[in-house]
Amino acid sequence: MTWTAVIVASVACYGLKLAGLALPERWLQNQRVQRTVALIPIALLAALIAIGTFATGRHLVLDVRVAALGVAIVAVLLRAPFLVVVAAACATAALLRLF
Amino acid sequence: MAPPAAPAEATRPILRDALGIAVASGAYAIAFGAISTAAGLTLPQTLVMSSVMFTGASQFAMVGVIGGGGSVWAGAFTAVLLGTRNAFYSLRLASLLQVRGRLRPLAAQFVLDETTAMAIARDDPRLGRYAFWATGVALFTFWNTGTLLGALATQAISDPKVFGLDAAVPAAFLALLAPRLRAREPFAIAVVAAVVAIAVLPFVPAGVPLLIVAVLVGLFGLLRP
Numbered sequence: 001m002t003w004t005a006v007i008v009a010s011v012a013c014y015g016l017k018l019a020g021l022a023l024p025e026r027w028l029q030n031q032r033v034q035r036t037v038a039l040i041p042i043a044l045l046a047a048l049i050a051i052g053t054f055a056t057g058r059h060l061v062l063d064v065r066v067a068a069l070g071v072a073i074v075a076v077l078l079r080a081p082f083l084v085v086v087a088a089a090c091a092t093a094a095l096l097r098l099f
Numbered sequence: 100m101a102p103p104a105a106p107a108e109a110t111r112p113i114l115r116d117a118l119g120i121a122v123a124s125g126a127y128a129i130a131f132g133a134i135s136t137a138a139g140l141t142l143p144q145t146l147v148m149s150s151v152m153f154t155g156a157s158q159f160a161m162v163g164v165i166g167g168g169g170s171v172w173a174g175a176f177t178a179v180l181l182g183t184r185n186a187f188y189s190l191r192l193a194s195l196l197q198v199r200g201r202l203r204p205l206a207a208q209f210v211l212d213e214t215t216a217m218a219i220a221r222d223d224p225r226l227g228r229y230a231f232w233a234t235g236v237a238l239f240t241f242w243n244t245g246t247l248l249g250a251l252a253t254q255a256i257s258d259p260k261v262f263g264l265d266a267a268v269p270a271a272f273l274a275l276l277a278p279r280l281r282a283r284e285p286f287a288i289a290v291v292a293a294v295v296a297i298a299v300l301p302f303v304p305a306g307v308p309l310l311i312v313a314v315l316v317g318l319f320g321l322l323r324p
Binding site: 047 | 123126129130153154161165167171174175176177181182186188189191192193198206210262263264265276289290291292293294301303308315317319320
């Protein structure tokens with residue numbers, strides 16, 4: 001099951017890249033479609049952040065992950081490089097779990 | 100590989116930038132390999148995602164949904180939705196790259212945020228093509244190497260939570276999202292999307308809140324005047 005989903009999603013993502021090179025240009029040139037495509041990652045990434053921080057399965061919980069996200073936000077505002085942002089969040093969660 | 104018919108003094112800085120991008124994304128791939136393994140995906144599954152899917156946000160989304168208890172299909176759907184923007188990148192690159200025949204499937208795999216940005220930043224189309232291929236090859240190499248390292252390192256850990264790896268996913272998404280939030284409208288959309296996802300979460304199966312957010316933002320984008 002996991003294998004099927006991994007392969008289907010991987011091939012579909014590759015197909016999307018190929019489509020732009022292979023399809024006639026006018027197919028994807030609609031302004032509304034282009035604008036919508038730009039908005040999708042913003043909404044999905046924001047939703048993924050919220051779910052990854054506040055959800056355990058279908059339950060909403062407040063735990064050390066909230067503090068970890070807070071530290072990550074500070075790191076991003078300080079323009080820290082990617083790995084520093086992630087490592088700071090991990091370290092915050094790991095340290096708070098020790099106490 | 101496409102023969103880069105461009106002068107060496109012009110290609111050297113491009114090569115340097117391409118390598119810089121690739122090294123940074125290699126670090127990012129280490130995080131992906133770690134999160135994917137912590138989410139329960141096997142090493143081969145993780146490697147297939149990095150080599151075939153080869154688009155960061157989609158990969159993180161898929162393993163994020165699975166790790167969060169969502170179904171693999173909800174993860175797959177979210178990954179594909181996040182991959183739609185690549186179709187528009189390749190559309191934009193088609194006239195610049197002018198790839199035909201056997202090179203086209205290879206060029207397609209290299210279409211990403213980073214390669215597009217590098218390619219369209221050049222005035223000379225030869226340099227644009229050079230930047231595309233250089234960035235694509237370097238990124239692919241570092242991305243897959245980083246994935247392998249991250250996955251192997253995480254396999255050696257018994258409980259990923261002890262190292263706070265569950266906090267890595269939101270932080271990784273935050274780092275991806277932040278550069279897109281400079282204007283007021285994207286910021287508002289991000290806040291609403293997060294609130295909607297949390298609000299519906301207790302009432303629907305895991306993974307479905309993302310689909311609801313995707314449908315809502317799709318309708319908003321298409322129906323807004």
